[in-house]
Amino acid sequence: MSATASAETVDLVAASVRELNQRLHDAASGGPTGWRVSNPNGAHALAAGLDAEMDVEIDGHTGYYCAGMNKLATVRVRGNVGVGVAENMMSGTVIVDGDASQSAGATGRGGLLVIKGSASARCGISMKGIDIVVHGNIGHAGAFLAQKGNLVVCGDAGPGLGDSIYEARLYVRGSAAELGADCIEKEMRDEHVTDLRALLERAESDADPSDFRRYGSARQLYTFDVDNAGSY
Amino acid sequence: MCGIAGLFSKSSETEERLGAHLSAMLGQLADRGPDSAGVAIYRDPAPSGSVKVSLFSEEPDYPWNRLEGELAESFGTVTEPERIATHALFTVEGEGEQVQRWLAGEHPELRVMSVGEHIEIYKEMGDPRQFVKEFGLETVSASHALGHTRMATESRVTTEHSHPFSTGLDLCLVHNGSLSNHNRLRVELRRQGIEFQTDNDSEVAAGYLTWRLQQGEDLETALNGCLEDLDGFYTFAVGTADGFAVLRDPIACKPAVMAESDDWVAMASEYRAIAELPGADEAELWEPEPGRVYHWARAKVA
Numbered sequence: 001m002s003a004t005a006s007a008e009t010v011d012l013v014a015a016s017v018r019e020l021n022q023r024l025h026d027a028a029s030g031g032p033t034g035w036r037v038s039n040p041n042g043a044h045a046l047a048a049g050l051d052a053e054m055d056v057e058i059d060g061h062t063g064y065y066c067a068g069m070n071k072l073a074t075v076r077v078r079g080n081v082g083v084g085v086a087e088n089m090m091s092g093t094v095i096v097d098g099d100a101s102q103s104a105g106a107t108g109r110g111g112l113l114v115i116k117g118s119a120s121a122r123c124g125i126s127m128k129g130i131d132i133v134v135h136g137n138i139g140h141a142g143a144f145l146a147q148k149g150n151l152v153v154c155g156d157a158g159p160g161l162g163d164s165i166y167e168a169r170l171y172v173r174g175s176a177a178e179l180g181a182d183c184i185e186k187e188m189r190d191e192h193v194t195d196l197r198a199l200l201e202r203a204e205s206d207a208d209p210s211d212f213r214r215y216g217s218a219r220q221l222y223t224f225d226v227d228n229a230g231s232y
Numbered sequence: 233m234c235g236i237a238g239l240f241s242k243s244s245e246t247e248e249r250l251g252a253h254l255s256a257m258l259g260q261l262a263d264r265g266p267d268s269a270g271v272a273i274y275r276d277p278a279p280s281g282s283v284k285v286s287l288f289s290e291e292p293d294y295p296w297n298r299l300e301g302e303l304a305e306s307f308g309t310v311t312e313p314e315r316i317a318t319h320a321l322f323t324v325e326g327e328g329e330q331v332q333r334w335l336a337g338e339h340p341e342l343r344v345m346s347v348g349e350h351i352e353i354y355k356e357m358g359d360p361r362q363f364v365k366e367f368g369l370e371t372v373s374a375s376h377a378l379g380h381t382r383m384a385t386e387s388r389v390t391t392e393h394s395h396p397f398s399t400g401l402d403l404c405l406v407h408n409g410s411l412s413n414h415n416r417l418r419v420e421l422r423r424q425g426i427e428f429q430t431d432n433d434s435e436v437a438a439g440y441l442t443w444r445l446q447q448g449e450d451l452e453t454a455l456n457g458c459l460e461d462l463d464g465f466y467t468f469a470v471g472t473a474d475g476f477a478v479l480r481d482p483i484a485c486k487p488a489v490m491a492e493s494d495d496w497v498a499m500a501s502e503y504r505a506i507a508e509l510p511g512a513d514e515a516e517l518w519e520p521e522p523g524r525v526y527h528w529a530r531a532k533v534a
Contacts, residue, residue, distance in 0.1 A: 064502075102484065120519050121483070139522075140483070
């Protein structure tokens with residue numbers, strides 16, 4: 001699903017980020033469905049707020065909030081991304097060929113975020129239904145306060161994984177030595193292997209799902225105790 | 233918010249144009265810190281037995297030439313003051329700490345921005361893009377330099393509150409973040425004889441490093457001490473006579489990107505500042521890990 005050779009090209013040396021995003025938004029109501037963006041040079045909010053099925057390929061490193069709030073579109077970054085890639089994504093696919101900075105996929109509600117390199121701290125913080133597959137490692141506080149969705153880490157997870165997690169599923173192939181508060185290892189049942197296999201395939205990973213361990217909520221924190229429900 | 237940048241040349245081409253590169257980086261970081269800007273430039277070492285002194289006066293017509301005469305009476309040879317916007321640079325034959333003490337005693341109206349063989353600190357209020365023009369940074373050659381763009385959170389916007397802060401001879405610090413325990417720490421450091429010019433939190437971090445280094449610790453040990461003793465958010469870049477160091481707080485609240493090419497080593501709050509450098513596309517690029525000291529230094533000639 002990469003942009004075709006006939007894709008519409010926007011060069012950010014000549015065009016502003018606002019012009020780029022306006023053109024992408026306008027294309028939602030009829031226009032080119034294949035786009036290439038050149039010379040991103042770390043600019044913020046590239047291809048943010050898309051709301052149509054289209055392919056956008058960004059040739060280079062991006063700044064903060066790339067493909068934020070994405071809906072339906074497929075955005076591929078041929079480089080690294082800054083803070084908050086695909087933050088609050090609703091649906092669609094975001095693929096990063098390089099590394100991601102902090103808070104990748106933060107608060108995402110749906111869709112698939114793939115990071116071919118590694119992600120740093122707070123990957124999947126407060127995720128609410130997004131699927132995130134990281135081919136490398138993630139930094140500390142991954143899936144902090146995660147509520148729903150899947151976080152798959154093919155490498156190692158840093159300290160504090162899944163701190164104060166609710167119902168999201170975390171799969172880690174490497175080490176996850178220091179789990180966060182109320183996060184525990186859970187049994188890897190057949191249904192999980194099946195789900196994980198499908199996710200890895202979609203994420204262009206050849207990792208074997210049976211090599212992963214699953215982590216999730218022990219549901220022991222204050223918020224899970226029904227006796228506290230009347231306290232508010 | 234604030235933006236910080238560091239650039240270290242590995243080739244003569246980069247050294248030649250280091251000021252222009254740093255100016256472009258600060259331009260990209262202007263949105264992160266529109267209140268004031270500053271740089272620490274490491275270049276043109278003073279002759280043996282002399283130090284360079286960068287001074288700031290609020291008075292536009294400050295009698296710098298009279299000061300030159302007074303310095304010459306108290307010390308050895310003194311160069312004519314080089315006027316750089318609101319600052320003046322002298323090279324004074326004498327020992328750095330003595331010159332600093334003399335200036336503090338005789339001319340409390342002046343702010344000593346930096347003292348050292350290599351370092352020159354310049355900083356001022358206002359837009360960073362304007363700053364680099366006023367201070368002629370674009371034509372400067374230097375072996376390495378640090379820069380800062382400030383968005384004030386903890387204290388007022390003045391020249392003195394701007395970064396970099398001197399942390400001793402040839403040493404300085406720039407900071408992105410905010411410290412919570414700076415008041416208590418300032419009191420403790422004053423008791424140890426460290427002097428402060430402002431109520432700024434970052435100056436306390438600079439003073440803390442000065443104090444640790446005075447105890448004979450190396451820079452890496454002193455920076456590791458920050459992890460224990462500083463409470464708050466920080467990405468620090470510390471300039472030394474022969475290089476620079478970077479440290480982020482253990483929870484990595486503030487951003488930092490590092491890059492290395494055959495021609496340079498760079499750090500910045502964001503990649504868009506590094507993207508201004510020639511060959512950035514091809515450079516090795518990474519995010520410094522929290523709580524880990526990174527240090528570059530020019531290889532010493534034996």
